[in-house]
Amino acid sequence: MKAEIDSPLIAKLYNIVRVAVRVLAIMMVFVILMGVVDVAWTIYEKLTAPPRFILTISDMLATFGAFMAVLIAIEILINITVYLRDDVIHVKIVMATALMAIARKVIILDFNEVEPSYVYGIGVVTVAMSVGYWLIHSIPDKQQKD
DSSP states (O other), X not given: OHXXXXXXXXXXXXXXXXXHHHHHXXXXXXXXXXXXXXXXXXXXXXXXXXXXXXXXXXXXHHHHHHHHHHHHHHHHHHHHHHHHHHSSOOHHHHHHHHHHHHHHXXXXXXXXXXXXXXHHHXXXXXXXXXXXXXXXXXXXXXXXXX
């Protein structure tokens, strides 16, 4: 296996992947900036629509959803930058991002519009991800033992 990693072809392929990951990071920063613009625009629209300067519950939920989308994008950028530094995918960070995405879905969920089976499914996924996240955090890191 070591001989394969040391081959010039594999080294070039890894370099290409690292460049691709850097491009993804740049694009994610653009997405985050556009998300911030969208949050600002959403708040502006909600505050200027009649009745002015009042946010209804549905307005707040839409705003929360936009905020959470930006926070998820930031988490994904963190995943990308950690990958660039360490060349490994950190499961803790990925699971935290997934939990944030599930939380966003729960926050913006309109219970009047969805079937009960959908709510049960979201509940099962939330519990499963939470248990997985807890398990990942309860396992000591190898690096901390050394």
